[in-house]
Amino acid sequence: MSDAIKTSSLSPEFRKEIFEEPGTEKITMCFNCTGCSSGCPMTELEPEFNIRKFLRMANLGMKDELLNNPYLWYCTTCYKCQERCPQGVPNVDALLKIRTIAVQNGVMLPAHKKVGQLVVKSGHAVPINDDTKEKRKALGLDEVPPTVHRFPDALSEVKKLLHIAGFDKIVAEEEEKK
Amino acid sequence: MTKLSFFLGCIAPNRYPGIEISTKKVMEKLDVELEDLEGASCCPAPGVFRSFDKTTWLSMASRNVTLSEEMGNDLLTVCNGCFGSLVDANLLLKEDDALREDVNKMLSEVGHEFKGTQDVRHIIEYLFQEVGVEKVKNAVINPLDLKVAVHYGCHLVKPSKERHLGSAENPTFFDELVEATGATSVDYEDKMACCGAGGGARTAVLETTLHMATNKLDHMVAAGVDCVVNACPFCHLQLDVGQTEIKKTFGKEYGMPVLHYSQLLGLAMGFTPEELGIDLNFVENSKFIERIRGGAK
Numbered sequence: 001m002s003d004a005i006k007t008s009s010l011s012p013e014f015r016k017e018i019f020e021e022p023g024t025e026k027i028t029m030c031f032n033c034t035g036c037s038s039g040c041p042m043t044e045l046e047p048e049f050n051i052r053k054f055l056r057m058a059n060l061g062m063k064d065e066l067l068n069n070p071y072l073w074y075c076t077t078c079y080k081c082q083e084r085c086p087q088g089v090p091n092v093d094a095l096l097k098i099r100t101i102a103v104q105n106g107v108m109l110p111a112h113k114k115v116g117q118l119v120v121k122s123g124h125a126v127p128i129n130d131d132t133k134e135k136r137k138a139l140g141l142d143e144v145p146p147t148v149h150r151f152p153d154a155l156s157e158v159k160k161l162l163h164i165a166g167f168d169k170i171v172a173e174e175e176e177k178k
Numbered sequence: 179m180t181k182l183s184f185f186l187g188c189i190a191p192n193r194y195p196g197i198e199i200s201t202k203k204v205m206e207k208l209d210v211e212l213e214d215l216e217g218a219s220c221c222p223a224p225g226v227f228r229s230f231d232k233t234t235w236l237s238m239a240s241r242n243v244t245l246s247e248e249m250g251n252d253l254l255t256v257c258n259g260c261f262g263s264l265v266d267a268n269l270l271l272k273e274d275d276a277l278r279e280d281v282n283k284m285l286s287e288v289g290h291e292f293k294g295t296q297d298v299r300h301i302i303e304y305l306f307q308e309v310g311v312e313k314v315k316n317a318v319i320n321p322l323d324l325k326v327a328v329h330y331g332c333h334l335v336k337p338s339k340e341r342h343l344g345s346a347e348n349p350t351f352f353d354e355l356v357e358a359t360g361a362t363s364v365d366y367e368d369k370m371a372c373c374g375a376g377g378g379a380r381t382a383v384l385e386t387t388l389h390m391a392t393n394k395l396d397h398m399v400a401a402g403v404d405c406v407v408n409a410c411p412f413c414h415l416q417l418d419v420g421q422t423e424i425k426k427t428f429g430k431e432y433g434m435p436v437l438h439y440s441q442l443l444g445l446a447m448g449f450t451p452e453e454l455g456i457d458l459n460f461v462e463n464s465k466f467i468e469r470i471r472g473g474a475k
């Protein structure tokens with residue numbers, strides 16, 4: 001059994017913030033048919049992850065419960081739910097928006113932060129390694145691909161963009177932020 | 179000859195270069211000229227970066243598209259994740275004047291401007307819609323006697339509203355391209371199911387996503403296929419590296435060969451498995467390769 005929801009703990013601002021993402025206000029049109037969650041491959045494996053429930057919580061403004069919910073990060077963005085919703089709720093867009101609000105509030109998994117740091121450093125989420133360099137050579141390709149990996153000026157551009165967007169700060173470790 | 183800018187992304191060049199070289203080889207045979215999109219970065223990975231910060235996602239994605247605009251070409255990707263990221267960013271910026279202005283303010287700091295003049299294409303839909311199944315068929319000199327599990331992946335077809343490729347629950351265009359190589363596309367349970375890699379889930383909860391990959395592989399094995407053919411290096415990685423992780427975590431061994439469509443088509447065009455990097459998967463493929471050699475005379 002879960003506890004009763006206290007209206008005093010609900011955040012209408014949170015709801016408004018989510019609705020800044022175009023289309024997400026359609027959450028209010030959800031009639032709870034469970035079409036989204038019943039087909040979700042992640043819910044099948046982890047029933048605690050439930051897109052229908054999460055969007056209902058969003059509509060109520062249950063900010064803290066949602067942002068600190070570890071299952072927020074389980075969705076694979078397969079879009080099956082969004083395709084199925086008879087009410088046109090953009091389930092995935094809404095979930096991604098909720099995730100960005102979580103990140104703004106300092107919630108980010110350490111493993112995700114590492115991926116972000118790789119992009120800040122190398123411009124790639126999956127940078128080249130020695131094993132692949134060997135494979136490239138064996139195939140007759142240049143060891144280093146013609147991406148930001150090969151062109152330092154291009155990498156500088158990406159780093160500058162990430163800096164302007166404030167992304168380098170978002171993924172910096174706590175010590176570095178100070 | 180049609181020209182396209184070849185956007186590499188991360189996983190193809192940095193983990194599965196066989197996909198990169200195969201794409202170059204097969205597109206040349208189909209009279210499509212690929213120019214390297216020099217200086218491109220991570221697309222960036224949509225599930226992860228759209229989950230972090232929308233401005234970051236848009237600025238990086240738009241820079242990649244802009245590089246292609248500057249070359250005067252449409253952009254070609256061989257990855258569902260890159261396709262999702264770049265198509266969505268491209269559409270959004272073409273349609274939303276205010277957003278485009280914001281992004282262009284950022285891009286001007288690094289000497290670029292998004293103009294909205296080019297399109298983002300995925301190799302599978304491009305081959306189907308622009309090159310055509312017939313032309314692909316005509317380029318086949320070594321018809322493949324293979325039973326194939328086609329894995330569309332998610333972001334090639336969904337969200338369908340933005341993709342315009344017909345049914346997302348029961349599409350056929352990829353199967354038609356696979357069958358053009360002589361191979362048979364074998365139906366299997368829950369064929370359109372996700373491999374589990376996307377949305378940052380592989381990074382966040384690897385073991386849970388391996389269960390998803392296990393489900394897929396079980397269904398493919400039950401259908402008696404010789405290999406799986408995908409349209410995305412990230413699905414490729416989840417299904418290939420994933421098998422080594424599944425072995426470690428659950429003690430289950432599949433030995434399922436995983437091929438990107440460019441590699442399958444390359445075989446049918448007469449290239450050797452080694453030329454296409456099919457031997458460079460993390461799962462050992464030697465039996466499959468021998469079989470191909472036997473059939474290829």
Ligand code: SF4
Pocket residue numbers: 029030031032033034035036037052055084085086087088089091
């Ligand atoms: S499918 Fe749509 S209407 Fe049905 S429960 Fe999910 S969000 Fe609500």
Ligand code: SF4
Pocket residue numbers: 036039040041042043051074075076077078079080081082091092
């Ligand atoms: S997009 Fe996410 S919530 Fe929707 S069906 Fe797929 S895994 Fe489930």
